[in-house]
Amino acid sequence: MASAVDFIDLKSQYAALKPSVDARIQAVLDHGQYIMGPEVEEMEAKLSAYVGGAECISVSSGTEALLIALMALGIGPSDEVITSPFTFAATAEVIALVGATPVFVDIEPDTCNINVSLVEAAITSRTRAIMPVSLYGQTADMQELNDIADRHGLAVIEDAAQSFGATYHDAKSCNVSRIGCTSFFPSKPLGCYGDGGAIFASDPELTTVMRQIRVHGQGKRYHHVRVGVGGRMDTIQAAVILAKLEQFEWEVERRIAIGQRYIDRLAGMNSIQLPVVRPDRSCVWAQFTIQTADRDALIAALKAQGIPTAIHYPVPLHMQPAYGPISRISGTLNNAEAVSQRVLSLPMHPYLTEETQDRIIAALPV
Structure with a gap:
């Protein structure tokens, strides 16, 4: 049997960045400021510059970023937030945690992002925000969503956990709506250890509130001006991000090239449906996800060749025991339910060689 393929190869990335990563971590160990050390401020400044100037507030996770954003907007019981049912649970989780109701709108069958044409019909007097998910590394139709939000006095919070580094109309993901939230979970396009x-926003009043919420609602030490959370990002994790930023643009270019090579080589294969990238945006391929009517056969064929796969996501959120009873469905969710039975993610990372990629492609049954 051939050697196993890595689904995401963090080992090769570390080998390429080892001197910078080690030096950055050692610097934190030397100064000993493990919480809110100087690397945190440095990282926030560099990430702000990267996305185009929106202020960056680093936090302890992508989930915490979404939660703090909702809290800063004052969203709570009796409020509704419109979002996608086809995403990781954290998107709906944070809405529920503040006491609001997730309102699910169906997705586009080709991009798997929220279908913006269905959003306005889901708005009620209780709606406070729209939370699109930039799934697989590609943003939704953000301009249309912003226009809808402006007409109805709503906030748009981009769940950009999978899309940091992507562009929309030449602007960076996380800087295409009132608030952008991303994750640095290790498997993400820009990941820590x-x-x-992080949260990104350009409203000074809003960013001040989010910074306060991040440190237990403190306006100054031991002076709590609002209810908050323990949401700070560790200094060592900021140090890792700083090291990875040194070649992040190269990694984004590699992701785009590898994704396009998959599309080019798999074109014409009747057993699969390829993902679609809209012409006015880029995709950083947090996952390269195809669709197939015979998913189990593809999984088995790839597994036999030592090639791992994943399903993002097997059960839509409105069908999950935790979220079905507390959510509201607008219209039907036929696309979300259908693609959940068809999606299959192939290995994708910036260090995927053409040889390994060709091996993955060759293992797919025609």
């Missing part, structure tokens, strides 16, 4: 995340 534990949990981490």
